[in-house]
Amino acid sequence: AQKITQTQPGMFVQEKEAVTLDCTYDTSDPSYGLFWYKQPSSGEMIFLIYQGSYDQQNATEGRYSLNFQKARKSANLVISASQLGDSAMYFCAMREGAGNQFYFGTGTSLTVIP
């Protein structure tokens, strides 16, 4: 079974609008961490936001927030007030337990339209 599922291969959003990128995960370990990364066309991976499985509140970092619904095993990324520079691939990832194995989803390509 896939550890991380991103069901939206491509998304479009109007500049200044908000957009939600979906991510669901699969684990039986009670301790895990969820991450979102941005990958522009230049290829580097940029860390955006982190949510721990025991965190009570949803993580926020500037215009990024993580909608963490533990019972549904979802960790959607919300980008508010989209900018043209937000156009990129976005990857959801998970680390299980205390290990150093990371699992990445297949990514969502976001295009911001002027």
Place this chain on the structure above:
Amino acid sequence: EADIYQTPRYLVIGTGKKITLECSQTMGHDKMYWYQQDPGMELHLIHYSYGVNSTEKGDLSSESTVSRIRTEHFPLTLESARPSHTSQYLCASSPPGSYEQYFGPGTRLTVT
């Protein structure tokens, strides 16, 4: 913010050649990782290290090897390159007590 470097950025090489992809970080991070990413696809962990003299294989089988003789240096070696090794290779590191990964710019490898 971590400074993590990868060289070369781009490499085109013939089948059968031995290559080493370099990765260095200057922030004293204990954990380092190598990922393989085909165009438009997810990242697959191929190697990771907890610290000096500690290396483990990731979930994707790889014919490459790694070494961690110094904290800041985590090179990846392919003894005999094949066209199936054509991919992007991303190096990352995490500081002590954290699992946030900071990525290098990547090496795009083409084996002809």
